[in-house]
Amino acid sequence: MMEVSYREEGVASAASSVAGRLVADGVPARLAGGDPTLWGEDADAEAAAGRPAPPRSSRELLPVLGELAERARAAGLTNVVLAGTGGSALAAEVICATGDVPLTVLDTTDPGQVRRALADGLESTVVVVTGGGGQAVEADSQLRIFERLFADAGLDPAGRIVVVADPGSPPARRAAAGGFHLVPAGAGGPHSVLSAPALVPAALAGADVARLLDEAEEVLPLLSLDSGNPGLDLGAALGGAALAGRDKLVMEDQLSSIFGLPDWIEQLIAESTGKQGRGILPVVGADPNRSGDELVVAIESDVGDVRVDGPLGAQFVVWEYATAVAALLLEVDPCDRPNVAEPEENTAALLALPDLPAGAPAFVDGPVEVYGSATAKDLPGLFAELLHAIPGDGYLAIMAYLDRLAAFDAPVPDGADFEQMTDAWMMADPQTLRTLLALRTDRPVTFGWGPRFLHSTGQYHKGGPQNGVFVQITGVVTEDVAVPGRPYSLGRLQLAQALGDLGALETRGRPAVRLHLTDRAAGVARLLEAAQEA
Template identity: 65%
Template sequence: MSITFGDEAVAAEAAAAVRKLAEEGVPEALSRGDASLWGGEAESEARIRLGWLDLPTTSRELLPEISKLVERARAENLEHVVLAGMGGSSLAPEVICATSDVALTVLDTTDPGQVRRALADRLDRTILVVSSKSGSTVETDSHRRIYEQAFRDAGIDPADRIVVVTDPGSPLEQAAIESGYTVILADPNVGGRYSALTAFGLVPSALAGADIGRLLDQAAEVRPQLAGGEGNPGLELGAALGAAALAGRDKLVLEDSLSAINGLPDWIEQLIAESTGKQGKGILPVVGADPNEADDELVAGIDTEGGVQVDGPLGAQFLIWEYATAVAGRMLGINPFDQPNVAESKENTARILGDGGDGALPTGAPALVDGPVEVYGDLPADVKDLSGVFTALLEQIPDRGYLAILAFLDREAAFDVPVPPEASFEEITDIWAAHDPATLQGLLAFRTDHPVTFGWGPRYLHSTGQYHKGGPQNGVFLEITGAVEEDLQVPGRPYTLGRLQLAQALGDLDALRGRGRPVVRLHLTDRKAGVRHLLDAAREV
């Protein structure tokens, strides 16, 4: 594991910060789990959130139990592994499995189309992992209920197919025990976004076929270095992140184009955004966009050149980034283990669902309609079409600000688009991109010098959502929702997935508007045509 610097200014700032941190005894104190490092107000939380430091050792106790579970699944030919989990419960397994080139279907969505697609795929050979630290995550609870019903309708006992990963004492643990499900308990002294090497990361990854023992070995190899002031990659990385942010370079552009690790920036995004974005401070991770060479950016490369380059295997990367985030949090003067603003959008969602009863949700009237796209929000008087909306949003980004695109849609729908059998890989990629809402990020980023981020809702609510509301209030927000053609009832609940999805979008919209931020919601009355119209309009900006 190594940290190298491609930017002399970053190297100098990091070196000075490392010296100061070492003089203060931070690396040794953090390595032994000193909860006082982040101040008195954070100490009680930190005391029960530092178990991730010892996971390379303590998680080995889970390996025999997980091995038995894997053997049973193989013996029963349960080859389709579905993970129902949000945030820290899904992002790490997704990276582990993509890097290991093993298949894992991740449900971190309330989009009925995306859930229906998973249900239609080999239900007779499906094993479902329900992962929730709190045991009360509404998305995961909905997935569990839907799959329970689907299994019963297919004549399958859910107890034979559902595995629950949760914290000891959670309501999900009790419900799972009563239902006869296999339950594997995670370390309660590890927060969700630091849980990559706990049962949350290991159970679904092992079922999918990843070598989780090797992951722990990789983390264990770097663990002894974390107590020292020299040759400590976690300290060096954390010092670089913290020093850069304090110097105004608080936009962290994550690049991994040359890395054999697949998708790590998505996991880092949640870790850093949710850990540091509070009290008006924070580091904004930027994933999937090229650097602008702006003075508020720091480029971090995963096995790729950047202002700071982080090289090493996946298990070690998990531990080093967690350590670095804790160090950066101390430098910024915040508690890296809480998430004080996450509950707000959840509460708004519950209120909107309750207030709406069985009637229409409070969407309001569109400010304008452009083809298959309804536009909601306060717009300048001269805006008459969708390209004008994009232009107005870009112009509202303040100095050192950013634009966040938040899409409450099916993130896999573009891959359903038919492609010619003779098409090359490049042609297939172009076809998918032409139907993918995420393409909007690159189109708008090309037209501004400010960072443009992209998040799938409600997934982002468990990651960058904390930064949007608790971090520096310089964001501009573009939310995208879509009409639901075929909804899916959540058994035992008075709502469908589509209704929940829209309520989540409206709930976060209320939270952002309550902070006086510029927010526009685009509603696609026809999803396929709407996405194409969005992309065409962005090209006209």
């Protein structure tokens, strides 16, 4: 069963204060019942998406999921690739990692990362494309690439592509035209993790989705209660702490049996609360600084200010409910994403140009070109300058438009043990830059893979408080991938997405620089070396 416990007196006091107000307003029952007026008297029924989607409605999917999985197994389709973005893709990744079943998630436009997936047993591959009411450019590009690849290999794409989308939407029409299997997406929005876009790929990969729904349904009755309600307890802690100035949410899960849950929580909370100049900043994979604006929440561990225990299905539902409660306390609509479309629009405008306006570098340090305003003349000086620029209540965000698996290509010594291999991979991994820079500041340092984070913390970067400093990393493309039926390649699309996002930050006066690696491996090595010199 699900349990939320407070481990710090200040958190308990702040949570108790706001929880009493919420109970007096009848929020627990109203939220569990989907009352749209929680988000304003004029709110329509769509605002009810601010509450968790009932897992029982997903039970209707189980026969469909079982049939899909059985058909895939009979055809020998054991390599499941998910072409999708946002919370549902992250949830599917968590479900499969926790269940120890293989799933390749392609929420990227990096040519190298996509080429890896294309080379991985095409004859045994089934591709799930999630699009909802629209379709992200990442999923559209990958659908086109896989469709052409299947056809060129003499494999029928119709039997190997499953589209999850709303009937009548562009992806659904694309499915009809291609003869692909279509599964209705069902409830949408950030609070619908236990619906088709996450469950279809998870079921095809072999995860026990029926058990997941059982776990969710067990906790559901508690969410309408005024006491003993884990969603209310967690939401009051998140929102109460944020109102008291503790708006940096550091998540700890090292002892948890659930793998990767903070990555999904990061998307949920950043996108739901980061708007109108306010919000809660999730910090994943970092040690707490114990600064006054941090709240440490631990999954199945006593190391935090708040401890959250429970199986994965219950965790999903409770975190969705708690995020809606926190958004209510911050007086923002959790389903409103006012700043997500801007980078997409910028990308489309850039792709329409004959050449991408990359500009001229401010300076070059070995295999790294530096773009943006900076008085420094080398990377160590730049990193020192950026760290100094972080406001006292701010954060540094690193955004890498690169192949997130490339570090595993790093050479390792002959006969190396696992620890030596791990060290080699770490020193080839852009994420290590976050670790090194975090050692030199008491402010949070976050890391996101582009364009994955655009559907996550990207909303917070632009809509949240004006206290972020941004480092974007791009890299040269040596082996590109064409996108059939589109006038661009993945490499061009990836750079356009990076430049579009950078433009959205710059128009808001967010301090930002772009580091372009003219040699990706050597460039990462130079960044890590410079961070240690800063």
